[in-house]
Amino acid sequence: MPAFAMDFHVITLFPQMFDSVLGCALLRRAISAGLVSITFHPLRDHGLGRYRQVDDTPYGGGSGMVMRPEPLVNAIEAVTAKHPGLWRVLLTPQGDRLEQPLVNRLAQRRTGLLLVAGRYEGVDERVRSWVDQEISIGDYVLSGGELAAMVVIEAVARLVPGALGNSESLAEESFSTGLLEGPQYTRPREFRGVRVPEVLLSGDHARIRAWRESAALKRTAERRRDLLERRDHTPRG
Secondary structure: OOOOOEEEEEEEOOHHHHHHHHOOHHHHHHHHOOOEEEEEEEHHHHOEOOOOEOEEOOOOOOOOOEEOHHHHHHHHHHHHHHOOOOEEEEEEEEEEEOOHHHHHHHHOOOOOEEEEEOEOOOEOHHHHHHOOEEEEOOOOOOOEOHHHHHHHHHHHHOOOOOOOOOHHHHHHOOOOOOOOOOOOOOOOOEEOOEEOOHHHHOOOHHHHHHHHHHHHHHHHHHHOHHHHHHHHOOOOO
16 A cells, blocks of 8 residues: 555536546556556535525625525535535635645645635625645635645645656756746757757756756846745745
């Protein structure tokens, strides 16, 4: 049995939206190996009345519908009663921005994650009292939290030991060191007049490492200077 597994639980109106993600190579392998488990909890099961209602018109007027607190809270309580210790996350544009340091912290939640995917114009404010954290994947609007939940699952699952074929690649990826990843090359050595930098063909690992570090710094300065500024202000030691 693997030494570590990450359990994801998702409360959603549309569990079928996740089919394509579960079929991707990384998650499929991780699930088959027992490194990751993903369980879906249909919110409609906790809907109200004959038609399993989960939303209603907003108090004070306004367009759209708001998700009622009863189905969401009942679903959260039902899941956590069976799986105590889950870190409860509401996917919302108002939450903490999902960046690599946050992904790293989520991956350390050994008791697992419960992801709550809202819909419509949002959730009743009182639902926020039943979650531990709110997370946003960016400053834009989606129709629901399902796509955001997929992003969280993919980002966190990659950090589960054994999920990636080559764990060393984690240390070289963009944001893992606070920088963008530098240029990458593969065969052929020359393509339409553009050659692979000679240093990468030298076999000199120290030179290659230095070149990659320099290239990463240059690319970050050109495209995401904010990352360099943030890195400069990060306490050392």
